[in-house]
Amino acid sequence: MDQTRQTTSFPARQSLPLWKQLLVWGALLLLLIILGLSVARSGNTILGVWSRVPEFSLTFLAGYHFVSAEAVKLSDLCGKGVLVNFRASWCTPCQSEAAALETAWRSHQPFGQAVFPGVDYGDTNSEARSYLAEFGIPYPNGPDLQTRFSQLFNRNLGIQETYLIDQQGILRSIQTGPFQSADQIQELIDPLLGGN
Amino acid sequence: MKRLVWIPGILMIFLVLSIGRAYAQQPTPSDDQVNAIASQLFCPVCENTPLDVCPTEACHQWRELIRQMLAQGKSEADIKQYFVEHYGARVLAEPPATGLNWLVYIVPPAAFLVGVFLLYLAFRTWKQTRPASVIATTPLQDKRKTIPESGSSSKTTATYKENDEYIARLEEELRKQS
Numbered sequence: 001m002d003q004t005r006q007t008t009s010f011p012a013r014q015s016l017p018l019w020k021q022l023l024v025w026g027a028l029l030l031l032l033i034i035l036g037l038s039v040a041r042s043g044n045t046i047l048g049v050w051s052r053v054p055e056f057s058l059t060f061l062a063g064y065h066f067v068s069a070e071a072v073k074l075s076d077l078c079g080k081g082v083l084v085n086f087r088a089s090w091c092t093p094c095q096s097e098a099a100a101l102e103t104a105w106r107s108h109q110p111f112g113q114a115v116f117p118g119v120d121y122g123d124t125n126s127e128a129r130s131y132l133a134e135f136g137i138p139y140p141n142g143p144d145l146q147t148r149f150s151q152l153f154n155r156n157l158g159i160q161e162t163y164l165i166d167q168q169g170i171l172r173s174i175q176t177g178p179f180q181s182a183d184q185i186q187e188l189i190d191p192l193l194g195g196n
Numbered sequence: 197m198k199r200l201v202w203i204p205g206i207l208m209i210f211l212v213l214s215i216g217r218a219y220a221q222q223p224t225p226s227d228d229q230v231n232a233i234a235s236q237l238f239c240p241v242c243e244n245t246p247l248d249v250c251p252t253e254a255c256h257q258w259r260e261l262i263r264q265m266l267a268q269g270k271s272e273a274d275i276k277q278y279f280v281e282h283y284g285a286r287v288l289a290e291p292p293a294t295g296l297n298w299l300v301y302i303v304p305p306a307a308f309l310v311g312v313f314l315l316y317l318a319f320r321t322w323k324q325t326r327p328a329s330v331i332a333t334t335p336l337q338d339k340r341k342t343i344p345e346s347g348s349s350s351k352t353t354a355t356y357k358e359n360d361e362y363i364a365r366l367e368e369e370l371r372k373q374s
Contacts, residue, residue, distance in 0.1 A: 027310065037296055088254065090252065090254045122283065123254075123257070124258065124260075124261045127257050143282065145281075146282070146284035146285075147283055147286065
């Protein structure tokens with residue numbers, strides 16, 4: 001009963017050479033680095049209510065000034081309420097709130113405690129100017145150059161939005177969609193300014 | 197009569213000026229010319245939509261701006277540069293090959309080449325480690341595909357055509373138990 005004699009050759013289980021292991025781990029590490037960099041690059045922290053608004057600068061369209069300056073920084077507005085209003089000529093809801101914003105601005109302008117910088121998003125210069133002329137918007141407006149403002153506020157593109165910043169540079173309110181009346185704007189700003 | 201001498205001269209000057217102005221004005225660029233550039237840009241509002249097929253009012257305005265710039269004699273590069281300066285590099289369909297954007301152009305072909313190389317190594321390893329023969333002399337052989345060699349019937353030697361590791365291990369276990 002010679003049943004046991006057997007010469008069998010099996011492939012020995014071999015581990016990967018060191019250089020191959022290093023190659024695989026290196027590739028994985030590189031992938032993680034790329035992912036991390038892309039997230040850090042595109043993922044601005046979401047600007048929520050009660051968060052500090054980073055410094056920004058808005059250069060106005062020709063003909064608009066703030067205290068005779070053609071641009072304004074957030075740090076220049078320390079001590080004032082700031083109502084940053086995003087709008088565009090192609091944005092139909094923006095047109096419906098233009099009158100309310102103007103009324104609110106005119107009621108606050110004599111006191112100098114609130115500023116209404118308008119940010120023109122994704123517009124051509126000629127269309128932006130036509131819009132401002134058509135609705136007679138008097139407060140300073142500037143283009144969202146290179147969409148830096150939009151990215152700073154991490155706003156929803158295509159949706160009309162307004163951000164209220166208090167005297168200390170803290171974001172206090174986000175209005176999505178148009179204001180229905182000047183009173184609605186006053187109700188937001190007045191508590192910040194102590195009733196003025 | 198002396199005054200009349202000047203009249204043809206003045207007429208000639210007007211003629212030259214009017215011809216010059218006519219040549220300076222470009223014909224209105226066609227939709228195809230506009231869309232050739234618009235297809236390289238993206239809608240500012242509805243993300244991931246090329247400008248040439250975007251139906252929004254914002255995109256319509258942008259296309260009209262491209263038409264105006266073409267009529268002014270601006271080149272494709274000038275127009276794209278203008279859009280980048282005003283709306284940021286994110287409007288470009290193809291990101292500029294600067295900074296981290298280089299990764300877009302480098303990583304996919306590099307990953308492909310690495311994959312091909314790894315496959316080559318794997319195939320080569322499999323080929324080398326394949327056992328040339330598995331020789332067994334157990335009765336189990338008779339039930340499998342075997343090739344008898346040189347007329348030996350009592351002690352059969354066979355070469356498996358398949359590298360069946362599972363069966364080989366099974367045989368080993370049987371051998372240990374017997």
